[in-house]
Amino acid sequence: MKELRDPKALRRLLADIGELARKTGGGRAPRLMEVCGTHTMALFKSGLTPLLAEAGVEMVSGPGCPVCITPNAIHEAAIAIVTGTEGATLAAFGDMTRVPTRQGSLQTAIPARGSRLKIVYSPEEALDEARRDPARPVVFYGAGFETTIPAIAFTVRQAAAEGLRNFSVLPALWLVPPALRAILEAGDVAVDGFVYPGHVSAVIGVEPYEFVAREHRVPGAIAGFEPGDILLAVRSILEQAVEGMPRVALEYSRAIGRDGNPVARALMDEVFEPYDACWRGLGKIPASGLRFRKEFAGFDAAVRFGLGEITDRDLPGCRCGDVLRGVIRPEGCRLFGKTCLPGSPLGPCMVSYEGACLIHHKYGRASGGRA
Amino acid sequence: MTRISLELGSGGRLMRDFIAGRIVPSFRDPLLGDLGDAAHLPGGIAFTTDSYVVDPLFFPGGDIGRLAVNGTVNDLVVSGAEPRFLSLAFILEEGLEAAVLDRVIASIRSAAKTAGVRIVTGDTKVVRRGQGDKVYINTAGVGRSIGRPRPGKIRRGDKVILTGTLGDHSLAVMLARGDFGLKSNVRSDCAPLLFLLPLWKQGALWMRDVTRGGLATVLVELAERLPYPVLIEEDRIPLSRPVRAASELLGIDPLYMACEGKAVVIAPAAKAGEFLRRLRAHPLGRKAALIGEVQDKVGRPGELLLRTTAGGLRLLEPLTSELLPRIC
Amino acid sequence: MCLAVPAKITRVDESGQGTADYMGSEVKVNLSLVPQAGRGDWVIIHAGFAISVMDAKEAGETLRLFKELAAAQDEGA
Numbered sequence: 001m002k003e004l005r006d007p008k009a010l011r012r013l014l015a016d017i018g019e020l021a022r023k024t025g026g027g028r029a030p031r032l033m034e035v036c037g038t039h040t041m042a043l044f045k046s047g048l049t050p051l052l053a054e055a056g057v058e059m060v061s062g063p064g065c066p067v068c069i070t071p072n073a074i075h076e077a078a079i080a081i082v083t084g085t086e087g088a089t090l091a092a093f094g095d096m097t098r099v100p101t102r103q104g105s106l107q108t109a110i111p112a113r114g115s116r117l118k119i120v121y122s123p124e125e126a127l128d129e130a131r132r133d134p135a136r137p138v139v140f141y142g143a144g145f146e147t148t149i150p151a152i153a154f155t156v157r158q159a160a161a162e163g164l165r166n167f168s169v170l171p172a173l174w175l176v177p178p179a180l181r182a183i184l185e186a187g188d189v190a191v192d193g194f195v196y197p198g199h200v201s202a203v204i205g206v207e208p209y210e211f212v213a214r215e216h217r218v219p220g221a222i223a224g225f226e227p228g229d230i231l232l233a234v235r236s237i238l239e240q241a242v243e244g245m246p247r248v249a250l251e252y253s254r255a256i257g258r259d260g261n262p263v264a265r266a267l268m269d270e271v272f273e274p275y276d277a278c279w280r281g282l283g284k285i286p287a288s289g290l291r292f293r294k295e296f297a298g299f300d301a302a303v304r305f306g307l308g309e310i311t312d313r314d315l316p317g318c319r320c321g322d323v324l325r326g327v328i329r330p331e332g333c334r335l336f337g338k339t340c341l342p343g344s345p346l347g348p349c350m351v352s353y354e355g356a357c358l359i360h361h362k363y364g365r366a367s368g369g370r371a
Numbered sequence: 372m373t374r375i376s377l378e379l380g381s382g383g384r385l386m387r388d389f390i391a392g393r394i395v396p397s398f399r400d401p402l403l404g405d406l407g408d409a410a411h412l413p414g415g416i417a418f419t420t421d422s423y424v425v426d427p428l429f430f431p432g433g434d435i436g437r438l439a440v441n442g443t444v445n446d447l448v449v450s451g452a453e454p455r456f457l458s459l460a461f462i463l464e465e466g467l468e469a470a471v472l473d474r475v476i477a478s479i480r481s482a483a484k485t486a487g488v489r490i491v492t493g494d495t496k497v498v499r500r501g502q503g504d505k506v507y508i509n510t511a512g513v514g515r516s517i518g519r520p521r522p523g524k525i526r527r528g529d530k531v532i533l534t535g536t537l538g539d540h541s542l543a544v545m546l547a548r549g550d551f552g553l554k555s556n557v558r559s560d561c562a563p564l565l566f567l568l569p570l571w572k573q574g575a576l577w578m579r580d581v582t583r584g585g586l587a588t589v590l591v592e593l594a595e596r597l598p599y600p601v602l603i604e605e606d607r608i609p610l611s612r613p614v615r616a617a618s619e620l621l622g623i624d625p626l627y628m629a630c631e632g633k634a635v636v637i638a639p640a641a642k643a644g645e646f647l648r649r650l651r652a653h654p655l656g657r658k659a660a661l662i663g664e665v666q667d668k669v670g671r672p673g674e675l676l677l678r679t680t681a682g683g684l685r686l687l688e689p690l691t692s693e694l695l696p697r698i699c
Numbered sequence: 700m701c702l703a704v705p706a707k708i709t710r711v712d713e714s715g716q717g718t719a720d721y722m723g724s725e726v727k728v729n730l731s732l733v734p735q736a737g738r739g740d741w742v743i744i745h746a747g748f749a750i751s752v753m754d755a756k757e758a759g760e761t762l763r764l765f766k767e768l769a770a771a772q773d774e775g776a
Binding site: 003006008009011012013015036037038039064065066093121122123124144145147148150151154197198199200202203225228253254255256257261263264 | 702705729734747757768771773
């Protein structure tokens, strides 16, 4: 899909965006929140953020980053499993293994005798590990949003079907629409539009975001992940703002249907149920997380390894929560750029590749986007 | 830091800072302080060493033995020396199958022949089972100085040439080690860079082989020493199809992926075209490309910038820790 | 949390597993979430699972749109 990276097409879209941004009025540049960490990454890798700023649009990173919003306590629980259990495998996505906690990170933790950390691309690899040696405990650190949760649900159901008693999942499962609701209801963030996560939407469809337009009158567009996709979404959002007709535009129709994926949703629902989860930096949000249903609780690593109730315990001085809600910019945190640095991160926003602070740290040093 | 972590060995900033901050100061030697790939000693001799700890031992396109020869050969080449002699030291784990060792040795012999170097001294140690990962190899290399990197002579307008595709070695090892459900025909690019040697006499200003940490790490280290920013163009960087595919699927940035047979060459502006022609004439340099230049229109001194395919700019930083597949 | 790529299914097993071609590389893909997909279909793959089936018509429209945008930029310049 190289057409979606064609600089000429992108320049055309940026010109349209510039014109629309001028028309939105309001005395300041429109501020759009890209919810999903992958969008933050895509903007960063393509160098689009400064170009959007030149066109008069400010992008703000939202909380759609499992690395950023998973409470420290769950990371520490994962570390406790691999350092405290002999002969076990902790399987995890690469993203999750670098988060610094009081016990270091999963990468720096020294496993107990015979134990190891295995980086996986798919939860199925964790299931394969469990099949390989049924006597060996395999814990999958299952972190993600609706894009990933169906896959995790599948592995649990499959493990149940095969009687893989050595397999368990440490859950860190988060839902996007409740987080959006919490951000809007908290009211201290001025967000003029949302770029919705395209692949979360592949599962949940369009409807779950509609309350944003209906109840809060904020425009939004569901976007794919090529530079062209993101700019199309931004243009659509500004058009909605200028027309005064906020809605949820679907700008990724080649990949997703309006109804999302009912099979995936049913599977999520079979294995997990919603609960009021505690998000790092955002606190407790109603019905925003998923936990194991009773029938599958045997596969919950938190239960199996006797991990206590998860509360949020942050490193002192860390303001990642405020950054995640868009309340302050990274520069607003006293630790940013001083004691909290890419090489020595204190909080998840500096650790995650898509963390706002890590990205700001690079942009802050760059001389700006004169292409 | 009280304990050594695995991250330290990943070849990025952590490792460099560790060496510069913890090891080098103890020796206070100007030859060491340079931290070049090899040291030029009095008498026209260049000297280098490297250790090899790859897992798995064998992978498509190479093995630990071949790496052990070419890695050290290449350190000499990019430092301005014609490789001549290698030492070869083994640390073997108790229980290693002799047939495996035979394969490694055969590979070393073959690689040494191709690279035109003689193995003239060595050592072998055996450690208890569990205290070594099958085979560790150290090679030290000695060569004849024929040129010198001269980063101080780099000027505005001088060009950045990359001798071929990025990341093939890294991906070959990654897939051989952890099956991410991905099969590709990628092969390690492990090879000697001898064909770069004539460029020294032709006026090459600086070279470095693109190993752990990848292109971005290598170029940042150069950029930091220059009075002008370095700008490279994303759409000029050669990538093989398997690497392109895997990088998009697994979320790994090719700019940080290791190679074992590719180098960056800084050519004086007037010579760049000719360097490119020479490189492309060689089978190992067919995909050589002019990927950027030292300039002052964009960026600030000390910076390495990437102009993205989309037309934006990105500041590149060195790799700080292990490259891992992502879901985000 | 959304890293995913479009790939073309090359093989489907009864068990819900399959393989897909992504830029010439062969990717193992779990097709349980898209039971309606078959050989030759394009799917979005995330963490080894196909989460959505692509719409070829819409893909074509998108490509056309971008070619037009590029052409418009040429003319405007």
